[in-house]
Amino acid sequence: MNTFVNIARFQYSSEAQIVKGKLQSEGIQVFLVDQVLIDTDPLFSQAVGGIKLNVYTEDEERARAILKEIESYSLDDEGRPVICPKCESARVKVYTHIKDVRSFLAFLFSFLTFALPIHYKYDYHCENCEENFSLNEQEN
Numbered sequence: 001m002n003t004f005v006n007i008a009r010f011q012y013s014s015e016a017q018i019v020k021g022k023l024q025s026e027g028i029q030v031f032l033v034d035q036v037l038i039d040t041d042p043l044f045s046q047a048v049g050g051i052k053l054n055v056y057t058e059d060e061e062r063a064r065a066i067l068k069e070i071e072s073y074s075l076d077d078e079g080r081p082v083i084c085p086k087c088e089s090a091r092v093k094v095y096t097h098i099k100d101v102r103s104f105l106a107f108l109f110s111f112l113t114f115a116l117p118i119h120y121k122y123d124y125h126c127e128n129c130e131e132n133f134s135l136n137e138q139e140n
Contacts, residue, residue: 003057004031007064009050013039016051019067026066028059043110076135082124089128 010016013035020030033052038045045051055063076082081090123134 004054005057005060006033006052006054007060008053008067010053011045011050012042013051016053019053019070022070023053023055023063023066026062028055028063028066030055082135084124084126084129084131085133086131087126087129089126091127092124093127094124 008016008019010019013032016032016035020032023030031054033054034044034048035051037048038051082092082094083090084092123132125132
């Protein structure tokens with residue numbers, strides 16, 4: 001009996017498809033969970049935990065090694081890596097959230113009218129020290 005393990009999550013199906021293609025080109029069978037749901041309504045992505053990329057348990061170690069090779073981290077507007085202000089690591093990823101009233105009202109409007117989100121807040125998360133920060137804080 002084959003069992004599956006989740007090795008990655010993606011907010012958008014385009015990201016998941018790129019990684020899926022890379023793993024398949026290396027001979028690893030990939031299964032995307034919740035892709036159709038999120039493609040139908042992208043607002044559900046955060047609610048369901050994104051698109052899950054699953055592989056067979058016996059392929060987990062090799063798949064994770066391939067993911068580590070292609071892992072990408074955030075870049076600023078000039079193409080330089082975003083650096084964590086706490087530990088100075090470049091292992092920083094961007095994420096979106098609803099943090100203030102403006103973001104919440106935009107989300108509510110989008111949800112009620114079935115429109116795509118209008119306003120997002122972008123923050124960064126350091127995978128090295130778990131610090132959350134925004135680029136605006138870094139510039140000050």
